[in-house]
Amino acid sequence: MRVGPLREGTFRSALHEPRTAVVIGRLLGAALLTCFVTGLLSHVLQQPPDWLRDHLPSRPVAGYRVTQGLHVISGIAAIPLLGAKLWTVYPKLFEWPPARSVAHALERLGIALLVAAMLLELFTGLLNNVQWYPWPFPFRQTHFWLGWLATGGLLLHVSAKAPLIGAHWRRVRPGSAQRRAFLGTVGAAVGLVTVTTAGQTVRWLRPLTLFAPRRPDVGxxxxxxxxxxxxxxxxxxxxxxxxxxxxxxxxxxxxxxxxxxxxxxxxxxxxxxxxxxxxxxxxxxxxxxxxxxxxxxxxxxxxxxxxxxxxxxxxxxxxxxxxxxxxxxxxxxxxxxxxxxxxxxxxxxxxxxxxxxxxxxxxxxxxxx
Structure with a gap:
């Protein structure tokens, strides 16, 4: 039997349930997919494949400004969303027994790789924003391949959980006050980190640039x-x-x-x-x-x-x-x-x-x- 802090009955919050996980998950998925697509554009512009290098467009003039701004904004917004998602589902991460079958073991291994890739991708991306590289591996290439791992793992996870996600996609009954408060807090956290960092590229948010590593008018x-x-x-x-x-x-x-x-x-x-x-x-x-x-x-x-x-x-x-x-x-x-x-x-x-x-x-x- 499982004993200690992860024993049965430890996770008592009513928010460790599918509906909350689905609401947070679809916001997180949108942020991560936006981050992935804009990151691919950045990679292609910096290191185009031979068949594409002579066909890159020079217009729109501010194209890279918009796409790379979206890349960093969506990546930063994904951090509190990922934290909320993991908090909602972490009792499932400590299921006992760890594996009930080969299929269950493979599913849990896939989730472990997905979570690890997402955490490392967002962590290294955030440190890149402040130009701090405390690791021995090259950032850009590692970030690129982690993006593929995280996005592929996300799509596989959504496919595996599609019936459960579909069952809880729409609200079938009034949400609890506890859930509304939790989602409101998560939304406030996402809004706060966005408006206090996005001013480094979004001009009208510049006065609120409190936590961005750059001010675009200083230098x-x-x-x-x-x-x-x-x-x-x-x-x-x-x-x-x-x-x-x-x-x-x-x-x-x-x-x-x-x-x-x-x-x-x-x-x-x-x-x-x-x-x-x-x-x-x-x-x-x-x-x-x-x-x-x-x-x-x-x-x-x-x-x-x-x-x-x-x-x-x-x-x-x-x-x-x-x-x-x-x-x-x-x-x-x-x-x-x-x-x-x-x-x-x-x-x-x-x-x-x-x-x-x-x-x-x-x-x-x-x-x-």
Whole structure:
């Protein structure tokens, strides 16, 4: 017989029942599926498969700002929902005997893997928001595959429990005051964590940004940064810095020569994987003008190289859809002022619908490929 704190009769709350679990579960499922789909979009934009890399769209301009903002908002909202869901069903996690049959054992093993994947996915995602990585494994790849495990496990679990979920999907009798109070508390918790963090990307919630790791109006020239020039080893350009453009007609340009070229302006956001974004007015030379001068074909991709000392995104590639977009600039100024070192002086890439990590700073070379 089971004894101790998990013995029969320990879980006395009337809320450990299917109706409460279903109500919480459908909200949690919506948050997790939103998080999964927007996370896939982010992954594709950062690391597109070969068959897709030349077909990524540069519009809508704020597409990545919206999808990645939703990704982080839904992920944070899922944390209190997952806690409430686990509290509702945890007596079932301690059923005795642990396995009544092979099928029952496999079902419980699947639930254990599902819960573990969800907890690890949300935990690592939350720490990524504050750029703290206390683990030895790479975050992005691990987060990607955990997303598949968690979502696949969720769909299998819903399939297995479909009859029970269907029986309690609609309210068949007035809910108890205790259940209403519990669901109201969960809703208040979700609302609180959402409105106090979403302001890092939702402009009209900015005054309520109490717990977000970034404020989108704080930083050099009113823009946040993730990585300073000092951290990147790029506080000053190399002696005699010149922009090198390779192609059928290669050439080099000094900063003075770049500044003397026709300048264009673009209103574009910086949108980062951590969920924050901020709009700015950028000015510089259209990338397509630089490519045309080098004789680049209209369909050519471009490899952009930074002079930073080291970093995982010191080199990025752009498909023609980005490189030829009239809003894509080799930016020399932001909000009417010369770029500060932390924003990429002397020149950086800025393009629409593109993750911030790929908006390469401290550019030294453009290579037609």
């Amino acid at each position: 050099p020239q009113g823009l946040p940064i993730n990585r300073t020039a000092a951290q990147a080893g790029a506080t000053t350009p190399p002696p005699g810095w010149r922009l090198t453009v390779t192609g059928p007609r290669p050439y080099q340009l000094s900063l003075a020569e770049l500044t003397a070229m026709e300048q264009s302006e673009s209103e574009l956001p910086i949108a980062c994987v951590e969920g924050w974004s901020a709009g700015a007015r950028w000015s510089g030379v259209r990338l397509r003008d630089l490519l045309d001068r080098a004789g680049a074909p209209a369909s050519a991709r471009v490899r952009v190289t930074s002079f930073e000392a080291a970093g995982p995104y010191a080199v990025s590639e752009m498909s023609a859809s980005y490189a030829r977009d009239p809003l894509t600039l080799l930016a020399l100024r932001v909000n009417g002022e010369v770029l500060p070192p932390d924003h990429g002086y002397p020149a950086r890439i800025i393009a629409p619908n593109r993750p911030g990590v790929l908006q390469t700073k401290w550019v030294s070379r453009l290579e037609v490929i």
